[in-house]
Amino acid sequence: MVSGRPLTWRIQSIPADFTEERLKSCFHSDDKKCIEIKSLVPDVSNYDGDGTLTATMLFSPRADTFVVGKGGTLTATMPREPRAEEYNDFDIDKDFIGFTPLNNPGKDVCADIIAVTGLAGHAFGSWAHSAQKMWLRDYLPRDIQNRARILIYGYESQLHGANTAKSIISDYGNSFTQSLMDLRDHPSCRDRPLILIGHSLGALIIKQAITDLEPSIRSRLPVRTLIFFGAPHNGLEVTALETLVKGRPTQTLISELKRESPTLTGLSERFRHVAKDMTIHTYYESRPTSTVDEGPDGQWERRGEPKVMVERSSALLNLESEKTRMKVDGDHKEIARLRRGQGGVYPNVLRIIKEALVSASDQFAATLSRQAYHKAVQAADIEAEEGRQAYLKAVSDAEEEGRKFYTEAAQATETEPEEALAVKPDPGVSVERNTTHDIWGYGNHNLICDSCYDEFPKTQMHQHCYICRNGNYNVCQSCNAKGKSCPGGHDMVSRQLEDTREDDQGKEGDGTRGWCDFCTYKFLDYSLYYTPYLRYGPQDSEAKGLTRQSQS
Known part of the structure; x- marks a missing residue:
């Protein structure tokens, strides 16, 4: 018995801007009336909507498009290929693999x-x-x-x-x-x-x-x-x-x-x-x-x-x-x-x-x-870790600077080289103060600062001299000579308080005090010299024997 039936074809690699009408117009004029575009949708790899398209096309052959197959059966041929100028690398098949x-x-x-x-x-x-x-x-x-x-x-x-x-x-x-x-x-x-x-x-x-x-x-x-x-x-x-x-x-x-x-x-x-x-x-x-x-x-x-x-x-x-x-x-x-x-x-x-x-x-x-939550937690963990690393680095740098400062001071105390006592000009101090800021001897055991006339045992002389000479602190704790930032990350300032005035803790003033501009730690006298490395606070100064010792 002679028969033929419509057949569905698949068309792949269709440009994203094609419509059903435009796709149909690409085929031979004799085949257009036999073609019905049943679907035109994004390809399987077209995730964003701007890739290629895939279509299913029903081809219902007319009598003059049939060819004789085995046993005299009429079968539908595939539609003729689209015109060359509109082909666009279409992939047409009927197997749907x-x-x-x-x-x-x-x-x-x-x-x-x-x-x-x-x-x-x-x-x-x-x-x-x-x-x-x-x-x-x-x-x-x-x-x-x-x-x-x-x-x-x-x-x-x-x-x-x-x-x-x-x-x-x-x-x-x-x-x-x-x-x-x-x-x-x-x-x-x-x-x-x-x-x-x-x-x-x-x-x-x-x-x-x-x-x-x-x-x-x-x-x-x-x-x-x-x-x-x-x-x-x-x-x-x-x-x-x-x-x-x-x-x-x-x-x-x-x-x-x-x-x-x-x-x-x-x-x-x-x-x-x-x-x-x-x-x-x-x-x-x-x-x-x-x-x-x-x-x-x-x-x-x-x-x-x-x-x-x-x-x-x-x-x-x-x-x-x-x-x-x-x-x-x-x-x-x-x-x-x-x-x-x-x-x-x-x-x-x-x-x-x-x-x-x-x-x-x-x-x-x-x-x-769940993915958004884990992503947020991961981002927070990364940020926290970065902060922790930054903190550890800052602490490490401060300790290293303080260790270096302490070592140099200790070496200067032991050797007492003449150049260690030399005064370096401080741009924050007047010329007169820079030139007169010296330490001179008084008796066999004690020395006196020429600027502030404070008396010191010889064992503390280099300590006071190093602080003033090097200009590492904003203010010299004895004489108020202005200098640079202290090592270890602490910026020190000093305050001259008269005996009748109250200090920051509401107690009666007891003379010169210094405190760190960053952490507000207060230090008596020369104990601040050791603070960046040893972390001594004012409560530790006397216990460590680091406060000023006046000549009796």
Whole structure:
């Protein structure tokens, strides 16, 4: 019988500024009336909205676009390539291998919904109940207000033909995992919850991927909800297929899908341990499916004896986390091709997805809040550490300067070199005061400052001389000669108080006092000389024997 049908194509690498009308105008004029752009959305790697776009296009061929295929069957050819000047490196295909985005979720996306097709299935066609309608593209985005990014995932799983490859379940699972990690390798979606939908072999691929994830990677792929259609957890009816694939590269895969196969038994046992934090919803078929048979022309067709491909006992996981176990009025092929309305399971699936999105939204918001909190704590820790390091450095520098000052003073006291007694001009003191500020001897043991006439035992002479001579303090504590900042970070000032006036502590004045301008420590007489290094306060001065000793 001569027939032909519309076919959905995928167009990738479309410039961001293209509209549906502009895209359609790129094709040959004879093909435009056969083309309907069904979706035009950001590509899977277009996170910021300024990258390329991906479209799904329905091509409904006219009679003059058909070509004769094997057996005299008319098939639709692909639309002619866009005109050269408008081509823009478009990538057009009908296989849908890898990820294909179906909607534009905007900025309020709170989860990723990914559907994985089954054995020998088509990433798009396996979910479409007609050429015009596919529920993941045409119903779900609008029904959930585009609060999730919806994608389909395709892979090579043909059982015969020139391009048939040797693959097993673990190979498919590993490829899906790697593709999923690449898909979500961006800060905007790295922690976004996942809702995974699997049909037939697609459900096993999802189980394999989740089971094989390392704990560190599993945190980057937070799977929250699983929806399985006709999942052969305990095996698939493959009797007819075993005969067809004997000696072919796909023979091993079919052996793994047999009922009670060691591969499936082991996978279910491992999956049981990682499924506790997920919510699982199972849908199983209730009608038999025509098995595949090979015709005289070598073509495979579903004209064999009808059988239930996945029994109820095989479709159910019987886990505590399996919240839905629902029969679908359909066979293995039709079970995932949902129709809108009350006659099928779409309303139930929609409710489950909406509930999952509410949970995912809360979890995603909590994750973002937790990340913001940790980021703030980390920033505060860094700032505190920087402050602590700055403080330690300041203390270290002060102690080092004080140690150096003390060492030099001690050496000067021991050696009493003549140059140590020399006066260096102080710009803050009058010339007369600079020239007369000397120490001279008085008797055998005591010396007198020529400026202030204070008397000192010889053991304290260098102490007083060093302070005045070097100009390290703002004010000489004995004579008020102004100098520079003190070592160790202390700026010292002095105050001449008459005996009848009160000092800062409200006590009767007792003469010259000095205090640090920074920490307000007060020091009697020459004890301030030792303060930067030894940290003596006024209460320690007399105990250390550092106060002025007048000649008796």
